Amino acid sequence: MARRDKIKEALKKEISIIVHDELKDPRLGFVTITDVELTEDLRCAKVFFSVLGREQDYKKTKIALDSALGFIRRLVAQRIKLRFTPEIAFKEDRSSEYSIKIQEILQEIKGLNKPCPSYNEEAGEKPRKEGRGEPKKSNRRHKKE
Numbered sequence: 001m002a003r004r005d006k007i008k009e010a011l012k013k014e015i016s017i018i019v020h021d022e023l024k025d026p027r028l029g030f031v032t033i034t035d036v037e038l039t040e041d042l043r044c045a046k047v048f049f050s051v052l053g054r055e056q057d058y059k060k061t062k063i064a065l066d067s068a069l070g071f072i073r074r075l076v077a078q079r080i081k082l083r084f085t086p087e088i089a090f091k092e093d094r095s096s097e098y099s100i101k102i103q104e105i106l107q108e109i110k111g112l113n114k115p116c117p118s119y120n121e122e123a124g125e126k127p128r129k130e131g132r133g134e135p136k137k138s139n140r141r142h143k144k145e
Helices: 003-022 055-067 069-079 095-112
Strands: 031-038 044-051 087-092
Touching (some): 003 031, 003 044, 003 069, 044 055, 044 095, 055 087, 069 087
Parallel strands (some): 044 087
Antiparallel strands (some): 031 044
């Protein structure tokens, strides 16, 4: 694992612990730190979070996290020994909501794709034979020369 990846995982872990255990802001809902993106020089970090709830909960949580930014950065600097503590920016992560929406759509499509009869029984049509209209495959074997 590269140094950058180790720092990224350490930041994710520490920020998650700080948000859950250290912050006592009533505006914080059920917050999950989902990912951290670091720049190449390790000076800036985008911290992605998701919230269980509605749009209002996202807004309140974003405001609470932004107001506690200095406190979080100071604790991260104390816990992770780096030459420079990265500047932190919180971003919303809506991927969980997106995946839930896709699952619902797939379930709806699955419900619509019920097996259809291959012929219309009421009209008295006969079922079509499988493979009709396709060219017949030859059983000949070619000799190798």
